[in-house]
Amino acid sequence: MLYRITTLDSLEIIYMLKEASQYDAKVVEQNIQKFWDEIDAYSRVRELRKNGKKFFFVDGPPYTTGRIHLGTAWNKIIKDSVLRYRSMSGYHILERAGWDMHGLPIEVKVEEVLGFKSKKDIETYGVGNFVAKCKEFALSHRDEMTVQFRNLGIWLNWKEPYMTLRDEYIEAAWWTLKQAHEKKLLEKGLRVVNWCPRCETAIADSEVEYADETDPSVYIKFPVKGEENTYIVIWTTTPWTIPANIAVAVHPSFEYVKVRVKKDGKEEILIMAEQLMKNVLKQGRYKDHEVLEIMLGEDLRIEYEAPLGEKVPLQKEFHHNVYLADFVTAENTGCVHIAPGHGIDDFELGMKNKLPIFCPVGPDGRYTEEAGDYKGMHVREANKVVLDDLTENGLLLASGKISHRYGHCWRCKTSIIYLATEQWFLRVTDIKEQMLSEIEKVKWYPEWAGSARFADWVTGSRDWCISRQRYWGIPIPVWVCGSCGETEVMGTRHELEKRSGVSKLPDLHRPNVDNIHIKCKCGGQMSRVPDVFDVWFDSAVASWATLNFPHDEKALKDWWPADFITEGHDQTRGWFYSQLGASMIAFGKAPYKSVLMHGFTLDTEGKKMSKSLGNVVSPEEVIAKFGAESLRLYVLSQNAPWDDLKFSWDEVGNVHRMLNILWNVYRFPLPYMVLDKFNPLEINGTPAALRLEDRWLLSRIQSLIKQVDAAMLEYNLHKATRPISEFILEDLSRWYIQLIRPRTWRESNDPDKLAAYYTLYEVLVTLTKLIAPFAPHISEEMYQNLVRNVDPEAPQSVHMCNRAVPREDFIDTELEKQMNIIREIVEASSNARQKLKRKLRWPVKKIVVAPKKEDVVAAVRNLEEVLKEQTNAKEIVLLSPGETWEQLGVEVLPVHATLGPAFKKEAGRVLAELKNADGKAIRKAITENGSFNLKEWTLTADMVTFKDSIPQEIAQAGFSTGDVYVDTELTREIECEGYAREVIRRLQDMRKELDLAVEEEINAVVEIKDERVLELVSGSKDFISGEVRAKSMVIGSGIEAEGDLVKDWDVEDVKMKMGIVRIK
């Protein structure tokens, strides 16, 4: 990596700058990553800061599914940049890469590989074998993903990551559950849960994925008891739940009607919400109707018969009544079918009114014995059968289809059902208030992520169902006594071994812990609850599991809680929440002090990237095309972190272009510096010969450092990185490099040139440190050459350096302002030149600056040389603010509306005279007296307006605080120089074509037929020879141009022929 040259005679290592080739991101990145590995840069950087202030970061663990996507890349890039910045700021950082490795997603993948269809297949295969496969899958995918992250230049502790499948990690989860048990926040209970009938397990709210689905939309009549032909009408999309119907809910303050209707000659009385009657009658195709009675929901006392009592005998034992509920909405019929075993609201209504929680469906999605005739049928097939049965009973009022959002299992995509089952819960609702007050103590970026979004989610959260009836997960460490029902929670492996007498467990997964029994106080035998944890509980304990708590209590004391975490906004309901919940249970406080919530990556249209839409862009594709550095800076600078990022190849390309320019800026001075054997170590202090433009650049970068620091304080990564790009493009490349070109091209080693070297060197080195957190590769590459190649004592890596700190002695805000004005004037003058098509290569006689403000005067005075050079002007004329340039004429414009009425018939003559009048004199008179005399007439101020008239050879352009006039009049001197520069430009072009080195000399012949131009050019022979390094030069008309390269040129319609010869 180091550019060291070993000289043969001395065998000494000579440290010196080396030239650089063109920017190839892939080469740079691969070399740098290899270099880091070789010197173990990551570990050494952490070691270097071990006495610094502690900064604890917890990596939100990605799920080990195999490939990372753009969003995961963005997430890790933010983390890496923040941590690198903190590290360079002196912080002692603790962070371990994390991996989320348990749970259904992996089980489902492994089931796919093994061709399994149900839990029975797994049981037959053997739980132990299955778990081993899952483990293998998780570990191999972790390895693949690690490589992908490292290719992005992400520095996390990859050697000692925290993994949820490790025993230490499992113990952290166990310990946490024990806390919940001791604080009476763990409970077992009957609850309606989201259930996946394929995976045969409860799934968390957060595991439910909503997607459009077409379902039946049916209106059903429930026969009212004791009233002939009278029915209460309900609506449902899940006919399969009708066999479990227990009640109907109505809204207490809605009005309900009893209405007599007729269809096919038959009369019926229907009950429904008044405002929805029209809809229901239309659905049922009833023609006539007669409202018999209107009453409030709260007055509706009705008992009805089970609609499928014949098929489900158990139903005959229940009473079916109408109950009041606020959740009833004015949609469909206003009467809601209630099956407490199959709906969340239903369940709660059932509990409140002590209704039976009737759930005749088993874990496999098939009806149980309780469902009578339906026993054994899968609910998926039941909809049609139930509807047929209802039709037969004459209870189906209408039947159609509806497309709506419905929940699906997030992994296998099966439609979920709701089942009342026995599950284990964390009573999060009991500690909700404390959670909300903890949220306020956390610093959120942006602020609304906590105060609005997260607080809102926590407010609406329910108790957390943590049990899953699966295999690959952390076993729930709860043992229940078969005799007395007592429960005990094992907090550690040691505790389990001690209580059970079993030792040397191979690991803490199923099935190893399944058949361990514990003796109960009552003498009975305790067995483990067969469930595993919801996988969200795994990552919930990450902040202390990563510290090896409960085994390492000191680490917890030293580091916990986390100083910072950052994840996408989907984690509001996920990791932000699960961590807070678990931490409140375990320690009574939030596990993090600050949270940066970032956005999602979307496609160019602003749509989600998904495989089915085919719009997915992978990080690898981007790296292949532009390199990791471009991707890094793109995601950091494109958006505010919390906004969603619409991916755009063009914009990544722009970032790459910026990096290429940075590289060219870095590369540009190297050949000169190498040639001059420039050694920055030999410069002590600041050179006295600094020009104003040098001081300006040195000041600019200090201001830039301040800007970056201010932005990073608030994790505004976009506001940190954008000014850096702007500095590189505007200040460095487009301005400073252009300013110093003539100086670097100078032969001698004069102080003026050294000052430019010094400035550029100082700024580039500072810049490498400034951009290192965001662009770790290119900065390292530049650093290795600029610093390490000249100073073996310097830190070995740029990432071992201290953060760039602004040097107050370099700051000169006044100069920065003045330079901005000069740049504006230069721009205006090139604008003006363009109007008269005068190339920049041709000097102009003079440039007149007409300022509107005093500070322009100061700027022009101070930076006149810069202005002169950049505008290629022989002279700068500076006027006072408000002064009009005397060479401007004044044109008098008559105001017809006032002249006409004032002079009537004579107006025509007045106008004619005005045309020939002396504008300047008239304006002077008007300004001084308010009127003037023209022949026999007196004209007043309202009769004329004035306009500056610009002479033909003058070009004008404005800037924000003034005007610029460019005098393009050609003189002999200017033509001489103009043509000379045309010739130089073409000879340089030919040198380039011959691929000559900078210092190589040539002989040149220039043939010009035009006598006048020949004479002009001949006068500049010495000047031309010097510029193109010609040892001999012949300029003439009757000569033959010859050499290694001969070319014909057309210079402003003048034919020239040039030949050059390389001098060996």
Place this chain on the structure above:
RNA sequence: GGGCCCGUAGCUUAGCCAGGUGGAGCGCUCGGCUGAUAACCGAGAGGUCUUGCGUUCAAAUCGCAACGGGCCCA
């Protein structure tokens, strides 16, 4: 249906918190430069600031509503 966020030139965006003549980059058109050169620079065209209503002397900016997009929830 609810919560939060976003909507500015063909594209990507700054400005919004703290109201006062909307700035960039890309692309396009025209021009310039030429020892950073498979680069670079300038100019021009391009805007109902999603829409509507309101507050105000004044609204891209503040408020309300609608529409479109995202995340989360029902």
